[in-house]
Amino acid sequence: MALPQPKLDKLAALTAGLALPKSGWAAPARADAMSRLAAMGLPDKRDEYWRYTDPTPLTTAVAPFAAVFDAGDETPLFDAIDRVKLVFVDGIFDAAASDDLTLSGIEIDLLSRVAALDIHWARDSYGVLECRGQLPVARPLAALNTAFATEGVLIRVSAKVTKPVALIYLHKSDGSDVKLHHCIKVEQGAQLSLLENGPAAARFNSVLEVDVADGARFHHIRAQGRDHARHAATHIFARLGNGSAFKSFTLTANGALTRNEAVIDLDGDDAAAHVAGAAVGDGQFLHDDTVFITHTGQRCESRQVFKKVLKNGAVGVFQGKILVKQGAQKTDGYQISQSLMLDDDSQFLAKPELEIYADDVKCSHGSTSGAIDDTALFYLRSRGVPLKDAQSLLVLAFLAEAISEIEDDAIAEDIRLRLDGWLSRHGR
């Protein structure tokens, strides 16, 4: 079906300034992505999965400006954790600030460095899961990323790697428009933790493709940058093999617009996928979690836990779907989305969906929204806790279910400290 003229115009305006990056092995994947994008067009508010989030700032030809956030004397996140560090400044790899990338059991390459090669293992991965994730719901911004991404990491893991790989995204130019595309292959029985931290750019579009092979484990913890005016569209595409595990947690504080999509296919049997998110926003803040979990294999477990704290007109959006295919028996699917609204101006918009074609399954979802419980507040105050501390305590307690999805205690503590900092800064 041909796209209507306004959609064609918008796409042409956005892609006019972009050139397909020079790449040997990735060239066919990029060309395919470009044709996918041309067929879909860019998203607009009339699309079912964009009804609550206006994608305009993500699709304009020029990225909207975003001033860099001043964290004051706050210690950067994950600083005390023993890790392999890769630093990107406005999407450009900073070798001097990064660690040595040689580590046993893991192979780390940069997309820009291996682009000229004709053969690379990532040829069979780049854009593959993104392409599969386009059905049944189109994700044009991900196709845009596959076609035009200028940088990214390609990681192949063959052993149980204990040291996490940390991607640090610094934002220094207030008009930067960055597309990063990461491919991760966790081979049979292997294990990897990936940390992501920082705003990356004024406008950030990222794709993370993760293939978790049989018996492998992948753990992902992300803290998105705190620039108030930044815009971001991130995508995770994951495929899980037999008996594998995938866990992802995202902390979002601030940001004019953040759209986090996760498309996860429990392809093998006995796999587990947990996706969690905690978002806190004050004022000009729209946070959108769009999660699509497909159960193909049998006896798989999936869990979605999303919590949002909103004030001063902040908007929280949750669109989550559990799709259980025919034959995916003994599926256990759980989904919860909750918002805590600290004042009367904020909004919570949710569409938690179940689509089930197998009978021997256990699926449930819940969604709630409301203010801080006055009784709980009264109790704490009657025990001598000052009002502000009592509020903070209750907000943190509300977010706890999502944070508990982080397995590593040190990382979870870092996330809690970051939230505490946000609460004290935003006056409650």
Next chain:
Amino acid sequence: MTALDTPVMDFEVRDGVDRETIEAVHAMSGKYKYGWETDIEMDYAPKGLSEDIVRLISGKNEEPEWMLDWRLAAYRRWVRMVEPRWAMLNYPEIDYQDQYYYAKPKSMDVKPKSLDDVDPKLLATYAKLGIPLKEQMLLAGVEGDAEPRKVAVDAVFDSVSVGTTFKAELAKAGVIFCSMSEAIREHPELVQKYIGSVVPPSDNFFATLNCAVFSDGSFVYIPEGTRCPMELSTYFRINAENTGQFERTLIIAEKGSYVSYLEGCTAPKRDTNQLHAAVVEIVFLEDAEVKYSTVQNWYPGDENGKGGIYNFVTKRADCRGDRAKVMWTQVETGSAITWKYPSCILRGEASQGEFYSIAIANNMQQADTGTKMIHLGKNTKSRIVSKGISAGRAQNTYRGLVSMHPKATNSRNYTQCDSLLIGDRCGAHTVPYIEVKNNSSRVEHEATTSKVDDDQLFYCRSRGMNEEEAVALVVNGFVKDVLQTLPMEFAMEAQALVAISLEGSVG
């Protein structure tokens, strides 16, 4: 296969089994019970849809000019509209020109003055359906009561209302209960004031079509402070082939009034699909309370999905006054396709909306149904309980919206959607939309999907029930919350229907 092969009455009731349940199941045994047709001479409008047909329908109903203009405006709008396809329903394109839009029994040419003048064939049809139009107590279920409850019935046969019972008695209380066509003639000021004020002609594709071609339906007016002395009901019957039924119901409940309204529907078995696009509007003012119960049992098509009714219905209640209350209860067992979202606009302060639904889809049936609760006023409350059951190769979707507007402070919503799957080739889906725009309101949504529990089945079987009886018992337990909200007469019928609709889904 178990129960289907055994003779219907060849069973013993054993300890621990709810005798009533089993009797109800057996009493209603057999496939679709209402699949026969009445052989009666009909008067059709020419096939297809055009402005001329709209004029003809309006003319047949002897409508005033404003009504015709209203219909024509709706028709002109409809022509430019696109049929919605967002529901999880899969059906071939409907040819709107390959339908009759008006069919009435020839014997209704001369309007019968009273029920005694109505064609005996028509009366026999309703008697066979269990809806006697003679003014007598209605359902066998209440026999033996000291004072039998009376239910007034408006019987709609294809495009016309055949008759309305207990009109005189209702008139004494000031209640107007008549067919829509009669209301347009007799009470034009009320109709003109309220028609389209809840579901406007621009509302949606099927509602707009209905505005253009609706032929009859029921009209209810309950005056201020009146408690309607009996339950009102409308019974819709599609009989003619290739004919769509487009009824329009308007209920007006003035301040402090109360009415309980029941609706039932059936159609003959046919190989071709038939279209049904209805609109129900309810307007109610301060302290009024309306209870609207539906048992929808249109012909669902055969096991292979051949035939059946395409049911596209727009139902909406507008709480215009404070403390008004509406309660929708529906049991959806029939129709090949169901597209239906009875909604509440909670405008008045502290008004309340409730929605209780059982949707059963078996064989090749597809249902996409749910509700919309639009909270506009302060301290408004809504409650949604939806139970979906899928069996065979059916698809059952709950689709709902709960919207809390910024000014609807201190409001409350509770939603519970449960789905039950019987067999591994069916589907159960939940698509709720939740929009909260203030923080003093609380919204809670819960949904679960499960199969008929093996342990429960095993327990029932160990007590000597056969598999179908066991499933019927478990399912009746699953839908109990909703059945309890139905008026008693309907609850009996619905309970039996639940068992019948699932027949052949196990074994």
